[in-house]
Amino acid sequence: MLKTQEMSKVFMVIPKDRFEKTVDTLYKLKVFHIIEHTKTDEYDIGSPILGTDILSDIQVRIRSIASQLKINLQEDIQDPLYSGFVNEIPTQIIKLHNEVSDIIKDIKKCEDKKRSLNQELKVLETLDLFTDSAEIFKKSSHIVYRFGMIHDLDEDALILENEHELKTIEGQPHILIFAKKKDEKHLDEILGSYKFKSFEIEKYASDKRKLIRKELEQNLSQTNEDILQCKNQLVLLSKMWKRKLQTFNTIVSEKLEKYNLPLSMGITKHSYFIKAYVPTDILYKVKHQLFIATDRKIIFKIENLHHSDNVPVKLKNPAVVNSFEFFLKLFALPKYGEIDPTMFIFLSFPFFFGFILGDAGYGIISFLIFWFLKKKMPQYAKFFNILLLSSISSIIFGYIFGEFFGGADVFGLFTLTVYFNRELQMIALLVIAIAMGFIHVNWGLIVGFTNELRSHGLKKAIYTKGSWWLLQISVTLIALSYLGMIKAPVTIGYALMAISAVMLFLGEGIIGIIEIPGIFTNFLSYGRLMAVGASSVGLAVVINQLTSQVMTGSISGYIIGTLIFILGHTINLLLGCMGSFLHSLRLHYIEFFTKFYHGGGTEYKPFGTKLEG
Amino acid sequence: MALDGLAAGLIGISASIAIGATAIAAAVAEKSIGTAAIGALVEKEESFGKGLILTVIPETLVIFGLVVAILLINLIGAH
Numbered sequence: 217m218l219k220t221q222e223m224s225k226v227f228m229v230i231p232k233d234r235f236e237k238t239v240d241t242l243y244k245l246k247v248f249h250i251i252e253h254t255k256t257d258e259y260d261i262g263s264p265i266l267g268t269d270i271l272s273d274i275q276v277r278i279r280s281i282a283s284q285l286k287i288n289l290q291e292d293i294q295d296p297l298y299s300g301f302v303n304e305i306p307t308q309i310i311k312l313h314n315e316v317s318d319i320i321k322d323i324k325k326c327e328d329k330k331r332s333l334n335q336e337l338k339v340l341e342t343l344d345l346f347t348d349s350a351e352i353f354k355k356s357s358h359i360v361y362r363f364g365m366i367h368d369l370d371e372d373a374l375i376l377e378n379e380h381e382l383k384t385i386e387g388q389p390h391i392l393i394f395a396k397k398k399d400e401k402h403l404d405e406i407l408g409s410y411k412f413k414s415f416e417i418e419k420y421a422s423d424k425r426k427l428i429r430k431e432l433e434q435n436l437s438q439t440n441e442d443i444l445q446c447k448n449q450l451v452l453l454s455k456m457w458k459r460k461l462q463t464f465n466t467i468v469s470e471k472l473e474k475y476n477l478p479l480s481m482g483i484t485k486h487s488y489f490i491k492a493y494v495p496t497d498i499l500y501k502v503k504h505q506l507f508i509a510t511d512r513k514i515i516f517k518i519e520n521l522h523h524s525d526n527v528p529v530k531l532k533n534p535a536v537v538n539s540f541e542f543f544l545k546l547f548a549l550p551k552y553g554e555i556d557p558t559m560f561i562f563l564s565f566p567f568f569f570g571f572i573l574g575d576a577g578y579g580i581i582s583f584l585i586f587w588f589l590k591k592k593m594p595q596y597a598k599f600f601n602i603l604l605l606s607s608i609s610s611i612i613f614g615y616i617f618g619e620f621f622g623g624a625d626v627f628g629l630f631t632l633t634v635y636f637n638r639e640l641q642m643i644a645l646l647v648i649a650i651a652m653g654f655i656h657v658n659w660g661l662i663v664g665f666t667n668e669l670r671s672h673g674l675k676k677a678i679y680t681k682g683s684w685w686l687l688q689i690s691v692t693l694i695a696l697s698y699l700g701m702i703k704a705p706v707t708i709g710y711a712l713m714a715i716s717a718v719m720l721f722l723g724e725g726i727i728g729i730i731e732i733p734g735i736f737t738n739f740l741s742y743g744r745l746m747a748v749g750a751s752s753v754g755l756a757v758v759i760n761q762l763t764s765q766v767m768t769g770s771i772s773g774y775i776i777g778t779l780i781f782i783l784g785h786t787i788n789l790l791l792g793c794m795g796s797f798l799h800s801l802r803l804h805y806i807e808f809f810t811k812f813y814h815g816g817g818t819e820y821k822p823f824g825t826k827l828e829g
Numbered sequence: 830m831a832l833d834g835l836a837a838g839l840i841g842i843s844a845s846i847a848i849g850a851t852a853i854a855a856a857v858a859e860k861s862i863g864t865a866a867i868g869a870l871v872e873k874e875e876s877f878g879k880g881l882i883l884t885v886i887p888e889t890l891v892i893f894g895l896v897v898a899i900l901l902i903n904l905i906g907a908h
Contacts, residue, residue, distance in 0.1 A: 547878035646899060743892045802885045805878065 217537070220556050221530035221820070222496040223249075228506075229489045229515035239474045241509040245502050246824040248492040249528045253482040262478025262488055271472050274306050277313040278465050284316050285454035285461075293462040305464050312457065316450070323446045326439050333436045339415045340429050346383050346392045348425075353417070360400045362407060364414035365389045376402055473824070491519070493528050493820070527552035529817035537562045539601035547805055548815030555667055557813060561804055564656060565602070568800035570609025571652075572749045573792050574638065575756065577621035578785075579610030582793055606796070621785055622756025638746075638753050645746040653742025653807065657735065660811030661685065667812050679723030681811075684735055686716035691736070738807045744799050752792045759784030837905045844898040851894025858887035 226248075230238045242248050255261050282289045301308065343363065353361065367389055371382065380395040380403070395403045407414075420428060481488040494502060503516050521527060529549045531541050533556070540561045550556050573579065586607060590600035618624040618634030625631050638645055661681050668677035694709030696702045720728035759781065767777035809815075866880035 547882075643899065643903065646896070737889060737893075740896060741889045741892055743896055744888070747892060747895050798881075798885065802882070802888070805882045806886065 217533055217559050218555055219532075220550060220552060220554070220817075221532050223493045223521075223527050223530070223552065223820075224496045224499050225251075225491065225519040225521055225525065225527075226494055226499070226503075227489065227491050227515075227517045227519050229487050230510075231487045231513055234510045234513045235478075235488060237509050238506065238514060239477055241506055242477075243470065243474055243824040245505060246822050247494055247498060247502055248823045249494070249820050250477075250480045250823050251491040251493070252480045253490065256482075259482040259484065259489075262481045262483040264478060265475040268472065268475040270306065271468055271475060274309050275465070275468050275472060277309050278461060278468060281309070281313055281316050281457075282461060282465070284320060285450060285457065287454055287458050287461055289462060289465045291462065292466055293459065294466045295459045295463045298460045298463040299467065301464075302467060305468065309464065312453070316453065319446050319449050319453075323443055326443045326446065330436065330439045330443070333432055333439065337429070337432050337436070339417070340420060340425070340432070342388065342390050343392075343417060343420060343425075345385055345388065346390070352394075353420075356397075358397050359394055360397050360403070361392065361394045362403065362412070362414055363390070363392045363417050364407075364412055366391055366407065366410050366412045369410050374406055470824075477823070492823070495530065525552075526818055528820035530820035531556055531558060533558045533562075536601065536605075539598040539605075540565065542598055542602065543801065543804065544815075545819075547809070549817035549819055551814050551817045553671070554814055554817070555663055555812070557663065557809070560659070560663070560808075564808075565800050565804060566605045566609040568652075568745060568803060569606035569796045570611075570613040571649075571745050572796040572799060573606075573610040573752065574613040574617045574749050575619040575621065575752070575792070576611045576614030576632070577619075577626075578789050578792055579607050579612075579614050581789060582610065583607035603793075603797075606800075610796075617753075619753065619756075622753060622760050638750060639757065642746065642750060645750070646743055649742050649745035650739050652745060653739040653803075656742065656803070656808055657738050657811060658685075658688075660808045664812030667814075676723065679719050680728075681723075683716045683719035683723060683728070684811075686712055686719065687732065687735065690716055741807055742803060744803070748795045748799050752788060752795070755788045755791075756785065759788065840901050840905050844901040847897040847901065848891065848894040851890045855887040855890040858890070859884055862887070 228238075253259070253261055279289065281287075346363075369391065374380070374382065376395055376399040378396040378399055380393065380399065383392040384390075393403070393407075477490075478488060481490045483489075499518070506514060506516060529552050531538070531544065531549070533541060537559055540558045543561055543565070544550065544556075544558060570579070573582075583604060586600045586603040590597050590604065593600075614620065615632065616635045617638050618632040618636075619638070620626045620632055624634055636645075661684050665677050665681040668680055690709050690712035692709075693702070693704065693712065694706055697704055697706040697709055717729060717732065720732065724731075762784070763777045763781045766780060767773050863884045866876075866884050869876050870880050
């Protein structure tokens, strides 16, 4: 809490004959954040273990199969039933990959066939619209015919030397045209200029047209059946292989990660060497385990941390509070050694959220919705924990403000006591909101002071953070002197202000001077705690008034009134939750964090935990 | 001294301009920043936090407008 996990830097030298055992142990321990070795003139980086290319190929095949069989590989599954087949993985996967590829090819072939059959049937269907006679298509040495699709044909442009007959159907792009054999060339030229798409209908120009159609239909239904059968085969394979494929994927990914580790290591003639960060509290435990695994054949040395080291950051907060780490990951992780503000956000975020939403009815409904969503989407449990706590805070503030869906009346059952009326006491609410801002911003300055004290000493802390307090005091003195509330001359206030400006300049440079008005706008910015809340109450009151006006005693009035009530409050609840969330977050990110937070830390990602699905 | 209807009305209009104009100003500013932030987000998803911050910075303008509006409205009540 408040401090990130303390880390130690270790340097290990691993003899080549102990490499496998060491890597296995490193992977199993899952605590070593590896520092990538950069190639130097003396020490090159290691090469991947032999066989990595084959494993990579197998991994690609596994992913391809999983995508075809719609199997989710995201989960880290290792079924003991299949874990024993490690040596058979390549043969089994290649066999399965070929099998799946064949089925996919069959499906594609069938689909192509289906498309062509459908096209033929469509041509036949259209031809039937023109004529069902076979007589007119009988072979003739004098007459030719064309049947096909054409767009925007200008019939007047169709001038042939001899007589011709054009058949069209309104709304259809198809035409059937008969002409003299002598005009055939000219006809094709004219039709070609209109991008005519001709269909071969020789085979349909017989009495067997119905028979052909029947055959086509039978063929189509057989093809559909074939496609279905292939798809069923895929489903069956998917069911049979799901756990096995997931287990194989886990094994292969693990092996690949281990095989690629030499790429992060330096190499000498007989050994590898590697640097890593390990949480200090388990340092000796993991050292012991590594020694046991390698018969003390490795060198394990603890190095001093330097200021320039990019030490990874592991946040450590108790349960419930750690849900709020989400906000830091969204923004930027603290730098190593910097104060971890998760606990502060845990205290103030739900407070601000509740203060803005401030309605017991909305709080209860949002709590139920978030609770349901948390059950449905366990992967986002931490995010919903934040919202659940915020909903509880809304219920508490709703009780204080005497608001239940915008009014004090709880469905006619009882009436809430209004301890503070947000609608009528807006000015007081604004003053409270700005006072909260004053406390929050100064809280940030205190944290900032501590941070600076730790990292740069007392002098720097006073110049960069203490100067802001002096500035606030000076402005207060000036205001009180002007208002005649104190007898001190106003020059004292101005003198203090000048001193604070000099201190700021010494601490933060010209930026500090430019930002002087910023702190007061920061206080005012907390006015949103009142403003957003008041707008939400205003909307709720309007919805309630509309509802009561519509509910005049008739059944339709009650139905419409209920609809307005439900719809109106649903929209207001959505807007309220979104507004409360974003505005509370903003107050933390902009007004609070800027007083102390640097951020930019690297996330602690120990070797063995990044399993790509 | 009680304010006459005209003065009270003018104060009311001033208050509405204070909040309306700042709201428009904030909207115009947020439009440009929001577009750029979405662009950055597509390139780099981790920049969500910074994008959000930059986008909501101009909102404070409306809060200033609101404070001015409340102070103005208060003038009507005070007299």
